[in-house]
Amino acid sequence: MGTSSKSPKDSARTTGEFVGTHAVADALARAASESCRQHERLDAVMRNGNPEVELEGIATVAEACDAHVRTLVAAFERAAPGAFGDEAQRRAASALWLASRDFVRRHDGCDLAERELKRHSAQKLTELHAEFELQASALLALRQAVTAYRKLRPDAAS
Numbered sequence: 001m002g003t004s005s006k007s008p009k010d011s012a013r014t015t016g017e018f019v020g021t022h023a024v025a026d027a028l029a030r031a032a033s034e035s036c037r038q039h040e041r042l043d044a045v046m047r048n049g050n051p052e053v054e055l056e057g058i059a060t061v062a063e064a065c066d067a068h069v070r071t072l073v074a075a076f077e078r079a080a081p082g083a084f085g086d087e088a089q090r091r092a093a094s095a096l097w098l099a100s101r102d103f104v105r106r107h108d109g110c111d112l113a114e115r116e117l118k119r120h121s122a123q124k125l126t127e128l129h130a131e132f133e134l135q136a137s138a139l140l141a142l143r144q145a146v147t148a149y150r151k152l153r154p155d156a157a158s
Contacts, residue, residue, distance in 0.1 A: 029150060
């Protein structure tokens, strides 16, 4: 008869880490999905020339979603991302975290570039355009990471 090197307390801690890490990753997937949805909505409103008051309202909601993603990125970093029982889920959660982190970073970069744009020189406008292109790319990567994560954890959507 073999003996286990783990005590019941260690086993409970490990199980709790799995549940906690999965819960944070699931919350990050939901928040990232909603952030993507709100940015798509904002883009549609901007293209359709809807009233400014509607644009401001949707922009406020999108900013709140982005702030929530930012909070959950930090929470995931603290939640022992290595504590996944399933390797495929760990990789998908890590990809989701990386895409979320990059999206937040690119979004912050666009905000900073907009605030610093005082003179509208061709060079500054080119730099701003590049920042927005990078943000759009990060948003696409975030959508793809959410989709990949949800394939492995379909219950994360609820």
